[in-house]
Amino acid sequence: MSTHNTIKKNRNAEQHQINNTKNKEKMLHSNRTSTKKKKNKKRKHDGGTNLTVPNMITALEEKGPNNKRNASLKEGCRYQQKLLMTNTCALSNSNLEQRKKSPLPKFSQNNNNKKQKQRHNSKDLTNSRNNNPRKKSLSMGTKTTTLERDHINSKNIIFETTSNATNGISSNNLSLATKLKRMRGTAASSIPPKEWSKCGRINGAAKQNDNKAFLTPQHDGHDYVDCRDKCYKGFHVESPCSLPPSLHSHFEQSFHGLHLNNFFQYDAVQPGRKKLSETFVTRTLVGNPGTTYKYLGLRLFSHPWCEVDELGNRRSEENCGTSSLLKLGYTQSASKALITMGAVNRQLTTRSNTILSQTIAPDLKNLPVGSAEYNLTLINRMEPMGTIQKSLKPESLYGMGKTSVSWHTDSGLQDFSSIAVYHTLEEAYSSSNSTENHSSNEKIITPSSAVEDISWKVALRVSSNTTKTSISSSSLAINRTPALCVPLPSGSLYYLLDEFNHTHEHAVISGSHKLRYSSTHRVAREGRGTWQYIRDKCQDVIEASTIAEFISFSSIVSDD
8 A cells, every 4th residue: 555655646746747847838928928919019109010210200299299208209210310311321422442441330239248249250250251241241140230231232332343343354453364263264174175076978867987096187188177176276386388487597596505505404204203214305494584394293493595683583675685694604605595595485475376366365255365475495305216225105095106205284384374386307417516517607407498307296185084094095985086196397386275285185296217306385383383482482491580480481392
């Protein structure tokens, strides 16, 4: 019996506790309901639920003009209405710059300090992430007043005006690189051209024929032209006879002057960050003072092609002498060769901009065209085939022949920038007798006077997910865009314009047993990749007053 009574008492206690909880909930609900009713009554007493300033004034007038309290409230409301109209007129002023500088009204002081601090913190975070005033107001998480909304609307006008000015090509406030990135994207976002396929017609019906692995102008005629125009837009060739004779002679003089002064050296590179290997060709880099070029793990520093000051910076173009280069240790013939290459580079810049305006700009409509302001050139000198101890690698994908330069895209360049390449061949005796010929001031044979040699070629192909991987020639897809193999007569000048280097790869197919020079003019990235930047960082390290500063500066330099 005692156990049974205990269980019964426990059940009664639990039931009593449950009843008490329900009663408390009912009381809370009734209190909330009564509070809402009181608020609604107060709103009706004040003149309705829409408590705007004009409605409050109307409600106070209905209650009676003789009431002193109502009269004072009505006078205060009229003052608030006048103040609101004044601020609104001030915000609607046509001077957008003044409105842009004016601060947002402060939040209402009715909220506690904790909430205000959270709102301001979120506002600062939002401002750092996005400059759009419309998004600012949404991310604050609070209801904005009329003044705040008007101010934000005026900010939106400024934002839209700035955005329109930014998108316009005529804007002088943005650099070309910024315009290209905002309006055309980057190299990674460039889309390769659509696949090309040869189609014939049999009995009135279209029938797709098997595409060749690569096309040449000699053997494929119309198909080569059609494929080039549709899938290789941006590739342009100027024949030797279309170039002025002075351009050929200046290139030749510069090449031989650089060779006479031992500028050309073999490079030790590290393809794929694996073992070191020596290049098949000798190279040298010439360009704006301080520019560098990095490829396959090797950074080259350029020889200046213009006058420089005592700090190593470029001088004005007014004086094209060689006095400053002589002070740097260059010989008279080397200085002349460098200055000549700088003059030739300016001619190529002019020719490139003309071709861009005629071939690329019309298709882009109002979008900006990439830069052709070449700031350096990588000059290759390849000895005749019989004198090279190493054997050249064959082109394995298409069977085009042996390559002096394998498939690649030029790296370290500004996005959408163009590339210009001049190519010339000489007889084998020119390399051995070049010193004697130039010492006796004999006339250099230009490409236009030599027999045309079309054995050297430039190969082009469209870059894609499949072509970037190593594949065998037997696994080439039938419907994929064929590659091009274009002959290069001695003295040819070809261009890879605008985004061509983003979406295509190129290679050089070796030909006759002749000495070959090529000068590849590029628009290289600057910033951290310049001698001036490295010089300034080294100076900061030398002048560092503490060990911590020295470590921070040295880590920055080592990263580059």
